[in-house]
Amino acid sequence: MKTVLLVFILLISFTELFSQNLVFRDTTKLNGTKDELYKKALICIAKNYNDANKVIQFKDQEMGCIVVKGVFEYNQKKFIWGGNERTKGFVSYSLTLNIVDNKIIAEIGDFVHKADTSFGALTIDENCPRNFGILNSKKWNNWIWGDLKESAKQNSIGIINMFHL
Numbered sequence: 001m002k003t004v005l006l007v008f009i010l011l012i013s014f015t016e017l018f019s020q021n022l023v024f025r026d027t028t029k030l031n032g033t034k035d036e037l038y039k040k041a042l043i044c045i046a047k048n049y050n051d052a053n054k055v056i057q058f059k060d061q062e063m064g065c066i067v068v069k070g071v072f073e074y075n076q077k078k079f080i081w082g083g084n085e086r087t088k089g090f091v092s093y094s095l096t097l098n099i100v101d102n103k104i105i106a107e108i109g110d111f112v113h114k115a116d117t118s119f120g121a122l123t124i125d126e127n128c129p130r131n132f133g134i135l136n137s138k139k140w141n142n143w144i145w146g147d148l149k150e151s152a153k154q155n156s157i158g159i160i161n162m163f164h165l
Contacts, residue, residue, distance in 0.1 A: 019123040022149060023109035024156040028164055029102055034064045038099045040165050041066055048162050057094075064099035072155045074113060076147050087144055089115025091122070091152060095159060104163050108156045113148055122152055 030037060038061050045068060046052040058067040071090045094110040111122035119130060128138075128145035 019121075019125055019129060021109050022111050022122040022124055022152060023107060024153065024160070025108075026106045026160040028104045028106070028160070030104060030165055031102060034099055034101050035061065037102075037104055037165075038064055038066070041097055041099060041104060041163060044162050044165065066097040066099070068095040068097075069093075070095060070159075072151075074115070074148060074151055076144060086117040087113075087115050087119070089113065089118070091148065091155075093152070093155075097163070106160050106163055108159060111148075111152045119145060119148055122149055 032040070042052070042059070045056065045066070049055045049068070049070065055068045055070050056066060057069050058065065069092065071092045073089075074091050075088045090113075092110070092112045092114065093108055096107045098105040098107075113119040113122065117132060119128065123129065125145075128141040130141065131138075132141060
């Protein structure tokens, strides 16, 4: 029994290890030096986040790098009896800006869904890698999984557009 449990745990670990996280990238070409664009990016973060000092995790003007940790609300679009409240929650993400002369390179990833029924880290997997047991069908899991990834995509587009200065 212990051997079966150990093999099962290892399989789950390897599955998660080899799943690729969902990531969105964009390169915005702008006029300006690295220092000018760096300062504009900081102003943009200050205007669009409640507390820039709390969300900025790392910044280095010489490297032209800013790392932001943020969250957005998630509420599934399709009404399903009882399911909406269980998956309603937040998705955390990281935003990395690499700034060079005439360019801001944005990468948004590390999406993690947190709710009563949390789907965890969002990956590129087409089907939901988690099974929530008897109460939820595979179809429901996959629908929410797809909706979460679409929500991450739409929010990423909005975040990236902030830097189209």
